[in-house]
Structures are given as C-alpha cells and as structure tokens.
Amino acid sequence: MKNVKKIISAALITLFATSLIGCNMIEKTPEGIAKTEVAKVFDTKITKGQIEAQLPGVIKQLQTQYGANYTTNTDAMTELTTQKQKVLAGLINEEIITYKAKELKLVPSDAKLNAEINKQLLEIKKSLGTDAKYKAALTQAGVTEEALKARIKPSVIQDALKTETTKNVKVTDADAKAYYNANLALYSTKPNTIHLAHILVKTEAEAIAIKKRLDAGEDFAKLAKEKGTDGTKAAGGELGTFKFDDTSMDATFMAAAVKVPAGKVSTPVKTQFGYHLIKDVARTNYPAKKFEVVKAEVEKTLLAKNKETAWTAAMTKWTTQANVTKIDKNL
Structure with missing residues (x-):
C-alpha cells in the first residue's frame, strides 16, 4: 500500500513539474512574450508587445550602427533599453489621457477622429514632398500607414482633452x-547678438578646477587649447557670434550663455555634451x-x-x- 502511495505521489510531483515547464514554454513563445505585462495604468495593462510594435525603426538604426549582431554590443543594448523606456513613458501618458478623455466624455467621434487623422497624415505627406519619399520614410521607420494612423490617434484625443483642460487659462x-520687462531681449528692435567661446570638459570637477585658474588670471584661450575636449580647442574655444534665440545651439547652453555678463566667464554649465565654461567675448544689445x-x-x-x-x-x-x-x- 505504501508503494502505491509513493507511486501516486511521484506521479503528482511529475505532473506538477511538467505543468510548470509547460507554462514556461508558453511564456517563452512570441505570443506569450508579447502579452507580458510591463506596466499598469488605471488597471489597464501595457504589454511588451505594445512596446515592441514601436521599435522596428530603432532596431534598424541599431543594426546600421552596430551591425546585425547588435544584441551583443553593450552600448547598443543600453540604447535599446533607453528607447524602450521612452516608448513605455509615452504609452503610459496615452493611457492616462485616453482614460481621462473617456471619463470626461471628450473623445471625438469616430468621424472626427478619422478626419483629423487623415488631415495630419496629409500634412506629413506634404512635408516630405513626394509620395515616394513618404513611402521611403515609412519603410525606414519600419511602420505601415495603418500603424502611423494608429500613432496619430492618441495625439488627436490629447488635443481635445488639452483644449478643454486649459480653456479657462487667461493672461492679465x-x-x-x-513678462515683457523680464524678457526685454526677446523684443529688441534688432536681434541681439553674443560672441561666445567655451571650454568643454567631461566632469564638473575638471570645470571647477579650470574656473579657479581663470579666476586667478590665466588666459582663457590658452586653457581652452590645453584642457578643451571638442573641435574648438585648437581655436581657443572660439564658437562665433549668435543671436540670443539661436536654435542651432544646445538650448541649455544658450540659456546660460545669455546670462553671462559681458567679458565674463560662467560657472560650470552642464549639457548633454559635458560641462562648459562659457565666455561672453562681446555682445550687441539693441533697445526693446x-x-x-x-x-x-x-x-x-x-x-x-x-x-x-x-x-x-x-x-x-x-x-x-x-x-x-x-x-x-x-x-
């Protein structure tokens, strides 16, 4: 009798283990992976499949930059993870917006949605010039026209919700x-200009050390040639002359640059490129x-x-x- 119980127990253990293996196999199929939950918003699941659906263009870029075996490259996989997180953040916002729009009964009718989607699609086609260029852009991004329409739809819903949410905002x-008094440079009779130079280094500690040497009287151009890390170092950090609202330069850099007093050097300014010491070589200010x-x-x-x-x-x-x-x- 004891042997029978042992056999039954062993069979149950085997059956249980087999069922677990089966579940894992289902989880590892493409369909199972696509259904994997990566986030939940208002009790609505966002799945791995929704993330993957927006990545074909990113993967093409990674393959171009790192080769077909990009998955073995640490930098490539770091970039892929970053892009996945950005897509997820966008999908979370879309779920929040859709939920609130439905709650407030602000989702446009299907007819209005389709009309606006087609309108925006037409604007995209016009911006690209020709139908051939439009199709090439779709191919490069790895999306179909239907997929593009699906991506436009949330923005149309957002516009409706945003319009309602901000309709009572006023300006006295x-x-x-x-605002005018605090931003006189934006309303000058002619565009104000600023002549800039900089020293770009990797760390804040390096920038602070260089600033101390500048404050002690060392020459800016000499230190730029000695310590700079970008293409301007050979010219002593020379950047040229720019309008205050120049958009060709990094926005954080320019916002800091226009605040530097004439002839002075900024404290370290962090941008996507590193740490800058910015010198206002000269500027031209016009009356507002x-x-x-x-x-x-x-x-x-x-x-x-x-x-x-x-x-x-x-x-x-x-x-x-x-x-x-x-x-x-x-x-």
Missing part, C-alpha cells in the same frame, strides 16, 4: 507687462520695442506658456491618480 495686462507695440505677441507667448503649465499640472495630478506600476525587468 499685469502678467503680460511683467515699446510694450504697446508687442503686447499682442507677448500675450500670445505667455498664454501658450500658461496653458502648458496648466496642462503639466493636470497630467501630474492624473498620473498620481492612475496608480502607475512599472515592471522594468519585463521590458
């Missing part, structure tokens, strides 16, 4: 005048236009900023309400 005369002349422009600019602030606040509130959970290991 006092607000407009205060009268407030009355630019009032409408100021109000338009400030209204857009205030609406963006209101939208950001709303999204922050909704994100908290969404009780977002992420499972990064499943990415």
Whole structure:
C-alpha cells in the first residue's frame, strides 16, 4: 500500500513539474512574450508587445550602427533599453489621457477622429514632398500607414482633452507687462547678438578646477587649447557670434550663455555634451520695442506658456491618480 502511495505521489510531483515547464514554454513563445505585462495604468495593462510594435525603426538604426549582431554590443543594448523606456513613458501618458478623455466624455467621434487623422497624415505627406519619399520614410521607420494612423490617434484625443483642460487659462495686462520687462531681449528692435567661446570638459570637477585658474588670471584661450575636449580647442574655444534665440545651439547652453555678463566667464554649465565654461567675448544689445507695440505677441507667448503649465499640472495630478506600476525587468 505504501508503494502505491509513493507511486501516486511521484506521479503528482511529475505532473506538477511538467505543468510548470509547460507554462514556461508558453511564456517563452512570441505570443506569450508579447502579452507580458510591463506596466499598469488605471488597471489597464501595457504589454511588451505594445512596446515592441514601436521599435522596428530603432532596431534598424541599431543594426546600421552596430551591425546585425547588435544584441551583443553593450552600448547598443543600453540604447535599446533607453528607447524602450521612452516608448513605455509615452504609452503610459496615452493611457492616462485616453482614460481621462473617456471619463470626461471628450473623445471625438469616430468621424472626427478619422478626419483629423487623415488631415495630419496629409500634412506629413506634404512635408516630405513626394509620395515616394513618404513611402521611403515609412519603410525606414519600419511602420505601415495603418500603424502611423494608429500613432496619430492618441495625439488627436490629447488635443481635445488639452483644449478643454486649459480653456479657462487667461493672461492679465499685469502678467503680460511683467513678462515683457523680464524678457526685454526677446523684443529688441534688432536681434541681439553674443560672441561666445567655451571650454568643454567631461566632469564638473575638471570645470571647477579650470574656473579657479581663470579666476586667478590665466588666459582663457590658452586653457581652452590645453584642457578643451571638442573641435574648438585648437581655436581657443572660439564658437562665433549668435543671436540670443539661436536654435542651432544646445538650448541649455544658450540659456546660460545669455546670462553671462559681458567679458565674463560662467560657472560650470552642464549639457548633454559635458560641462562648459562659457565666455561672453562681446555682445550687441539693441533697445526693446515699446510694450504697446508687442503686447499682442507677448500675450500670445505667455498664454501658450500658461496653458502648458496648466496642462503639466493636470497630467501630474492624473498620473498620481492612475496608480502607475512599472515592471522594468519585463521590458
């Protein structure tokens, strides 16, 4: 009798183990992997498959840069993980926006959605010039036209929700005048210009050490040639002359540069490239236009900023309400 019990017990253990193996095999099929949960928003699952659906273009770029065996390259896989996290962040926002739009009954009708999607699709085609270039762009991105339409749809819903959320945002005369006074350089009679030089290094510690030497009286150009790490070092860090609102330069860099007093050198400024010491070699400032002349422009600019602030606040509130959970290991 005891032998029979042992046989039954052994059979049950074998059956249980086999069932577990079976589950793992299902999990490891492409279909099972695609269904793997990577996040939850308002109790709605975001799956690995949704992430993967947006990665063909990224993978093509990685293959071009690192070769067919890009998965064996650490830098390539780090970049892929970064891109996956960006896609996930976008999908989380889309889920939050869709949930709130449905809750507030702001999702456009199918007819309006399709009309706006087709309108934006037409604008994309026009921007690319020819149908051939449009199709080439789709191929390069690794998406079909239907997939592109699907990506446009959330933005249409977002526009409807954002319009409703920010419709009561206003700009007072006092607000407009205060903004004008704080940003006179934006409304000069001619574009203000600034002649810049910089020293770019990898770490903040290096930048601080160089700044101390500059403050002690050492020559900027000499130190740029000695310590600089980019292509400007040979020319003593010379960058040239730019308008205050120049968009060809890094935005963080320019925002810091225009605040440097004439003839002075900034404290270390961190950008995507490293740490900069920025010298204002010379600048040309023109007088500002009268407030009355630019009032409408100021109000338009400030209204857009205030609406963006209101939208950001709303999204922050909704994100908290969404009780977002992420499972990064499943990415």
